[in-house]
Amino acid sequence: MSEIKTVAVIGAGTMGSGIAHVFARSGFRVLLCDVEQRFLDRAVGQIRINLGREAAKGKLAEVDVEAAIARITLTTDRESLAIADFAVEAATERFELKAEIFHTLDRFLPAGAILATNTSSISITRLAALTGRPRDVIGMHFFNPVPVMTLVEVIRGLATSNETFAAVRDLAIRLGKTPVEVNDAPGFVSNRVLMPLINEAAYTVMEGVATAEAVDQVFKLGMAHPMGPLTLADFIGLDVCVDILRVLHEGHGNPRFAPCPLLVRMVDAGWLGRKSGRGFYKYEK
Numbered sequence: 446m447s448e449i450k451t452v453a454v455i456g457a458g459t460m461g462s463g464i465a466h467v468f469a470r471s472g473f474r475v476l477l478c479d480v481e482q483r484f485l486d487r488a489v490g491q492i493r494i495n496l497g498r499e500a501a502k503g504k505l506a507e508v509d510v511e512a513a514i515a516r517i518t519l520t521t522d523r524e525s526l527a528i529a530d531f532a533v534e535a536a537t538e539r540f541e542l543k544a545e546i547f548h549t550l551d552r553f554l555p556a557g558a559i560l561a562t563n564t565s566s567i568s569i570t571r572l573a574a575l576t577g578r579p580r581d582v583i584g585m586h587f588f589n590p591v592p593v594m595t596l597v598e599v600i601r602g603l604a605t606s607n608e609t610f611a612a613v614r615d616l617a618i619r620l621g622k623t624p625v626e627v628n629d630a631p632g633f634v635s636n637r638v639l640m641p642l643i644n645e646a647a648y649t650v651m652e653g654v655a656t657a658e659a660v661d662q663v664f665k666l667g668m669a670h671p672m673g674p675l676t677l678a679d680f681i682g683l684d685v686c687v688d689i690l691r692v693l694h695e696g697h698g699n700p701r702f703a704p705c706p707l708l709v710r711m712v713d714a715g716w717l718g719r720k721s722g723r724g725f726y727k728y729e730k
Contacts, residue, residue: 463591631696
């Protein structure tokens, strides 16, 4: 397994741009890939803003902002990713989309390159089985906002080798993150525990037990959570929460994971949380 110097990040949304940010800031060459140039331009603009904020706080020098940006190459051509030593997929939480990306990465990336996914709930083992290199497939689950949050769940698939796990664990440390080893199961640890909490909080609102504000206040004041579960759901995206709950429901076969009807209706209405301007709360776009 060669030294990781060039990293491909597939998906330039909130998570993908955050992942590209931390790799570029840490000195890696980054190939940021998405299906349209406008998504890439928006991502690099946000990365520049976020790096500027870090410089303003004294976390890095102004000169390092431009140096980090210069290490990012934008591309819509997946064949150009063939020079990468490591790839991390950060696309929408849909198995069919991730499966198509993994087929492509397996075809284009050199033998020995690690294929990682930032999935928050989908089976690593199932994705790995779609490739000719299941030993080199692993979960690397970052948390939002990626430049700020220190945790990375490093998830072993059934076939993930010890060498692949060690390389990704060490890579997370080089990024200034704290890796936590987790075995493959729907939702892993973070979302297996978090999503039923958010789901039950939504039920308390749907059933008229309390308002969203009251639910969140109980958790902030009574459990010392920095934000309540419904504020957090808005931050994550209610569509993402519903997608993860459906993966949990299908994977575990347990009705307690079925998404609350209120969450489903809100997503159907386009009330996705902070990113759409309305969820359990209203936001200025």
